[in-house]
Amino acid sequence: MADSPHILVTEPIPQKVISFLENFGTLTVAQKGTYDTQEALIKDIPDYDALLCMLSTPVSKKVLEAGKKLKVVANFAVGYDNIDVEAAHQLGIKVANTPDVLTDACGDYAMGLLLALSRKFKEADEYLRNGNFTGWEP
Structure with a gap:
């Protein structure tokens, strides 16, 4: 999938979810704790089209601005307090979560x-x- 979207997953997730997502792009699954600070995410996010993060991952305006290719941020959680939704909207980045899980x-x-x-x-x-x-x- 050379031209496929690059998806950053900030923490290990169930294998069945990984298998499903691999149909849509190239995944990078980080170890737990890798992206507990926005600085680490700012450093790596420019290479990715999509971000699948946990509620513990801070996705600030600075992170979103650094994600020049970023099209979507999805929380593997019900809430999304960790994401600057207003900044995402201003930058044309979609935000998703799992509200009824x-x-x-x-x-x-x-x-x-x-x-x-x-x-x-x-x-x-x-x-x-x-x-x-x-x-x-x-």
Whole structure:
């Protein structure tokens, strides 16, 4: 893929995602922590057409301006507080995230907490761990 887009992935991601993205361009997957500072990203971003980053990756106006070829920044996260969205818009760079990826899990967790609270799971666990349970009787 000599003329394909160059995509920078700021941290290791699941192999199935890498395999999918390889259909669209040439990937560079960095080690965790490589791009925890904007200075490191500013140094490398000029070579890339797309950036797939984590919520921990600071994507400031300076980073976006350094990305002369940059067309899209995508967060591998629900939020995008780490990206200067206004600067991206001004520079014509698209911003994407995964807004509904945790919706079901959040609902499941809330229902689990309600069940645990209503059935006093914490108290029952403490009772059992403290050796108070001696057996079941009718």
